[in-house]
Amino acid sequence: MTGPADQPRRDEPASAPPAADPWKSFRGVMAGTLILEAIVVLLALPVVGAVGGGLTAGSRWYLIGFAVLLFLMAGIQGKPWAFWANLAVQLVLIAGWLIYPAVGFMGLLFAGVWLLIGYLRHEVLRRQRLGLLPSQQRPQ
Template sequence: MSTPSESNPESGRSQFGAPTKDPWKGFRGIASGTLILEVIVVLLTIPVVQVVGDGLNWFSGTYILGLAVLMILGCGIQGRPWAMKYNIALQVLLILGFFVHYSIGIMGIVFALVWAYLVYLRKDIARRMDEGLLPGQRD
């Protein structure tokens, strides 16, 4: 049977007291910062696609700019329970960028590894909170 924090790690319900500092606030900041970094890198693919590829056309330009806009919008939803699913969906779209240009797909794989690590960190924070191992939870 899953604990409440496994279904929603940010619920913070455990047998231990809440930590003095909110660990989810810091995690949301890391997720938003990663998305902003990703926006910068995605926008830097425009000159690469223009020069190295077959040139920038309406589809590739719209795809790149659309991803950038979705990532910027994603920065504002990191407090929602479905935010991590949204972030992972963005990585799938970025990997599918292989069909636009291989450099976009490679970048998608690199950032997918970063987001895989962030998913691991999110689960680790929830586990440590449930076990009362976070600073401020100890007596």
């Protein structure tokens, strides 16, 4: 049975909610980007088969293996080196130019996306160091 002793008193200050972790959402953005990139790479299979020189065993395994790698990398985004690994893996996709130029173009496009994510990462770090993030502001 609950009584008045179990209820918080009205004159006691309410406990503040825990501060939001900006890196939690940032890891989600990076994982989501990797999953979208993996889907785009898998969608390149019919394009390479129809327009390119045709799907060979090597090109098929390259594209499927790369998509699997991207899916697996989505699970390690909590590691401190994950962003740099994400950026480095774009070089592997750019090397896909040898299979079909559109695959290399996808690599260049996603390298640009990862450079933009890198800029956003730098900006969050800068604002966190200066105490300018909304979760670091005191309520008025």
